[in-house]
Amino acid sequence: MSSCSDEAIPGQPIVLGCGQLCLDYLVTVASFPIPDQKIRGTSFKVQGGGNTGNALTCVARLGLPCRILAKVADDSHGRYMVEELESSGVDTSFCMSAKDGASHFNYVIVDNQTNTRTCIYTPGYPPLLPDDLTESLLLDVLDGVRVLYVNGRSREAELLLAQKAHSKNIPILINAEKKRTGLDELIDLADYAICSTNFPQEWTGAPSSPSALLSMLIRLPKLKFVIMTLGEHGCVMLERCSSEVSGSEEETDIDELHESLKQSTDFTSVLPVCNSSLVTRLTGNVTGRLVIVTAEKIPSSELIDTTGAGDAFTGALLYGITLH
Numbered sequence: 001m002s003s004c005s006d007e008a009i010p011g012q013p014i015v016l017g018c019g020q021l022c023l024d025y026l027v028t029v030a031s032f033p034i035p036d037q038k039i040r041g042t043s044f045k046v047q048g049g050g051n052t053g054n055a056l057t058c059v060a061r062l063g064l065p066c067r068i069l070a071k072v073a074d075d076s077h078g079r080y081m082v083e084e085l086e087s088s089g090v091d092t093s094f095c096m097s098a099k100d101g102a103s104h105f106n107y108v109i110v111d112n113q114t115n116t117r118t119c120i121y122t123p124g125y126p127p128l129l130p131d132d133l134t135e136s137l138l139l140d141v142l143d144g145v146r147v148l149y150v151n152g153r154s155r156e157a158e159l160l161l162a163q164k165a166h167s168k169n170i171p172i173l174i175n176a177e178k179k180r181t182g183l184d185e186l187i188d189l190a191d192y193a194i195c196s197t198n199f200p201q202e203w204t205g206a207p208s209s210p211s212a213l214l215s216m217l218i219r220l221p222k223l224k225f226v227i228m229t230l231g232e233h234g235c236v237m238l239e240r241c242s243s244e245v246s247g248s249e250e251e252t253d254i255d256e257l258h259e260s261l262k263q264s265t266d267f268t269s270v271l272p273v274c275n276s277s278l279v280t281r282l283t284g285n286v287t288g289r290l291v292i293v294t295a296e297k298i299p300s301s302e303l304i305d306t307t308g309a310g311d312a313f314t315g316a317l318l319y320g321i322t323l324h
Contacts, residue, residue: 012064012065012144013064013065013144013145013146013147013322013323014064014065014066014067014144014145014146015056015059015064015065015066015067015145015146015147015149015318015319015322016066016067016068016069016141016142016145016147016148016149016165017052017053017055017056017066017067017068017069017148017149017150018052018068018069018070018128018148018149018150018154018157018158018161019050019051019052019053019068019070019149019150019151019153019154019158020050020051020052020070020104020128020153020154021048021049021050021052021053021068021070021072021078021081021082021085021095021103021104022048022049022050022053022081022103022104022105022106022121023046023047023048023049023077023080023081023103023104023105023106024046024047024048024049024105024106024108024307025044025046025105025106025107025108026044026045026046026047026108026110026117026307027041027043027044027107027108027109027110028041028042028043028044028110028112029041029042029109029110029111029112030042030112030113031111031112031113031114032109032111032113032114032116032118042112046080047084048080048081048084048085049106049108049307049308050104051151051153051175051177051310051311051314052068052070052149052151053068053070053081053085053090054308054311054312054315055149055175055311055312055314055315055318056068056085056090056149056315057085057088057089057090057315058311058312058314058315058316058318058319059315059318059319059322060088060089060090061088061089062315062316062319064318064319064322064323065091066089066090066091067090067091067092067093067094067141067145068085068090068091068092068094068095069094069095069128069141069161070094070095070096070128070154071095071096071097071098071126071127071128071132071154072095072096072097072098072103073097073098073100073101073102073103073124073125073126074097074098074099074100074101075101075102075103077102077103077105077124078097078103081103082095082097094137094140094141096128096132098126100126101124101125101126102124102125103124104121104122104123104124105122105124106119106120106121106122107119107120107122108120108307110304110307115300115303115306116306117306117307127154127157128154128157129156129157130156130157130159130160132157133157133160133161138160138161138164141161142161142164142165142168142170145165145170146170146171146322147170147171147172147173147318147321147322148161148162148165148170148171148172148173149172149173149174149175149314149318150162150172150173150174150175150186151174151175151176151177152174152175152176152180152182152183152186152187153180155180155181155182155183155186156182158186159182159185159186159189162186162189162190163189165189166189171191171192171321172189172190172191172192173190173191173192173193173194173314173317173318173321174186174187174190174192174193174194175193175194175195175314176193176194176195176196176199176203177195177196177199178196178198178199178202179199179202179203187220188220188222189222190220190222190223191222191223191224192223192224192225192226192227192317192321193216193220193223193225193226193227194226194227194229194313194314194317195226195227195228195229196228196229197209197228197229197230197231199228200212200213200215200216200226200228203216204216204219208255208258209228209236209258210236210238210254210255210257210258210290211254211255213226213228213236213238213254213290214238214254214282214283214286216238217238217240217282217286217288218283218285218286223240224239224240225237225238225239225240226238227317229310229313230295231295231306232295233267233294233295234272234292234293234294234295235292235293235295235313236258236290236291236292236293237290237291237293238254238288238289238290238291239288239289239290239291240286240287240288241279241287241288241289242287249280249281250281251281251282251283251284252280252281252282254282254290257277257280257282257290258290260277261275261276261277261290261292262292265292265294266294267294269294269297270296270297271296272293272294272295272296273292273293273294274291274292274293275291275292275293276289276290276291276292277289277290277291
C-alpha cells in the first residue's frame with residue numbers, strides 16, 4: 001500500500017497523530033519465566049510500536065487518510081519504523097529524523113499461558129520539542145485535519161500542537177494512560193478522552209470509577225465524552241448530552257446508575273453488547289448518559305497476544321469520531 005498522502009482525496013478528513021514511535025522486540029514464551037530461569041522462546045519478531053503509530057496504522061487500514069508528527073533517530077530502528085508506517089498507509093512526511101541519538105525500543109514478552117504481554121521500555125533521544133514546531137510546520141501539518149490524537153508522551157510539543165488545533169476548532173482526542181507531568185494542560189484542551197482503568201480515579205481522587213468519570217466531565221467542560229477501558233471486560237463511557245431534561249428532574253446518582261446498568265447488561269454474550277442508560281441529569285450542570293460495552297469473547301486457542309489491542313481500539317475510535 002502506498003502512503004496516505006499519495007492516496008488522499010482533496011477534502012477527505014485527515015487524522016493527525018503526535019507522539020513517540022517505538023520499535024518492539026516481541027518474544028513469545030510458553031509461560032513467563034521465574035527469576036534466574038533460562039527458557040526457550042517459541043517465536044520472535046520485530047515490529048514498529050508505540051501508541052500513536054499503532055493507532056494510526058489501524059486508522060489507515062480502515063481506509064482513512066492519516067499522518068503522524070514524530071521524531072526518530074537516524075538509525076536503523078528509526079528508518080525501519082518509518083518505512084513500516086508508510087507501507088501501512090500512514091503519511092510520514094512530517095516525521096523528523098535526528099542525526100544524533102537513538103530510537104525508543106521495547107522488549108515485549110508474550111506469555112502463551114496467560115495471554116498477556118509484559119513490556120520493558122528503553123527510552124531514546126532526542127525528544128520532540130516545541131522548538132521543532134515552527135509556525136509554518138504547524139499550519140502545514142494541521143491542514144485538512146479533522147481530528148488530532150495526543151497521549152502526552154511528548155507533552156510540551158503536543159501541548160503547542162493542541163493549542164494550535166484548538167484555535168482552529170479541530171477536535172482533540174487524548175489517550176490518558178497514567179498521570180504525567182504537564183498532562184493537565186493537555187487534557188484541558190481535549191474534546192474526547194480515552195483512559196486506562198485506573199486513570200479516572202487517580203486523576204480525580206473520586207471514590208469510585210463512575211463518580212470519577214462524572215468528575216472528569218465536571219472539571220473539563222469541553223469534554224464531550226470519556227471512555228474507561230476495562231481490557232477483556234470491554235469499556236464504560238460517560239457522554240455529555242445537550243438533550244433537554246425537565247428542570248425539576250432530580251439528579252441521578254452515578255454509582256446507582258452504573259450498578260443498575262450492570263445488572264441489565266448481558267455479560268455472558270460471546271458477541272459485544274452495548275447497553276446505554278437514558279439521558280439523565282447527573283449533577284447540576286451535567287446531563288448525560290452512561291454506556292457499558294462488553295468485549296467479544298475470543299477463545300484462548302485463537303488469541304495470539306494483546307500487544308497493541310488498546311491502540312487498535314483507539315484507532316477505531318478515531319475512525320468513528322472522524323466520520324461522525
